[in-house]
Amino acid sequence: SLVFTQSCYFNTLPHLKHLEDSTTGTNDNLIPCREAGLGFQRGDILQIVNREDPNWWQACHTMGGATGLIPSQFLEEKRKAFVPKDWDGTGPIIFKFKQLFFFPQHFFYSVMGITSRRPRDDEQDGQTYQFVSRMEMEMDIKAGRYLEHGEYDGNLYGTKIESIHQVVKNGRTCILDVNPQALKVLRTAEFMPYVVFIAAPEFDTLKEMHKAVVDAGITTKQLTDVDLKKTVDESARIQRAYNHYFDLTIVNNNLDAAFETLQARLDKLFSEPQWVPVNWVY
Structure with missing residues (x-):
């Protein structure tokens, strides 16, 4: 998922635009009165009438006027738990996407990763990675200073939360390429992110695209059909589990078209109001 942290302009009226379907009135065992539940679909806009109860809010549809109870954000987050596998979402779109860093009108900037591995002969500290000791990384991880971290080939890699703050503090829009489990930490009023999911295309299309970038010399990494099928399956799984965190989903059927869609959005x-979670405002 690609995440843009920025300052947002938004309407402060208590409305919600829902990012997932709900059949609260019939299927939710936690609701105090099942007949009072209000069902809604992804994209529906609801006006919040009363938020005094920490678990159940009273809301009404702006189109149609039906009124009822919906689960509060606190209740939804409390009862949802995801245990996703790591997924390498990096793809050819990233090569094109990095051109955005050269658009001065938007002041894009990417944070630098941190690793405990030793620098290679052609690497310098602060160019591709910031190199630190494993002990230092482990201490900072235990202290909660990392947005995400992982271990590969015996070395730790991660992104520090302070690195994001520093980019925003300098008046830039921070671009992150993160694993989906980091979205729950990022999607807060502290960062105000705009989350873009670059979804994998169908298998045959992905296979053709991979052959094209290999033939063009963009990458020398040869992926098998098993690798490509895994990418398609993992992309679908992530979209099912984290769709409600995404502000925009782009299916990467064509590199140029995907980039143009991202650029236009x-x-x-930077010029229009955006929908944001209600607790970013109230």
Whole structure:
């Protein structure tokens, strides 16, 4: 998932735009009165009438006027738990996407990763990675200073939360390429992110795209059909589990078209109001 942390302009009226379907009135065993539940679909806009109860809010549809109870954000987060596998979401789109860093009108900037591995002969500290000791990384991880971290080939890698703050403090829009489990930490009023999911295309399309980038010399990494099938399956799984965190989903059927879609949406992001979670405002 690609995440843009930025300052947002938004309407402060208590409305919600829902990012997932709900049949609260019939299927939720926690609701105090099942007949009072209000069902809604992804994209429906609800006006919040009363939020005094920490678990159940009273809301009404802006189109149609039906009123009822919906689960509060606190209740939804409390009862949902995801245990996802790590997924390497990096793909050819990233090569094109990095061109955004050269658009001065938006001041994009990417944070630098941190690792405990030793620098290679052609690497210098602060160019591709910041190199630190394993002990230092482990201490900072235990102290909660990392947005995400993992271990590969015996070395730790991660992204520090302070690195994001520093980019925003400098007046830049921070671009992150993160694993989906980091979205729960990022999607807060502290960062105000705009989350873009670059979804894998169908298997045959992905296979053709991979052959094209190999033939063009963009990458020398040869992926098998098993690797490509795993990418498609993992992309679908992530979309099912984390769809409600995404502000925009782009299926990467064509590199140029995907990039143009992303570029057009980012232009609007800086010029139009955006929907944000209610607790970013109240």
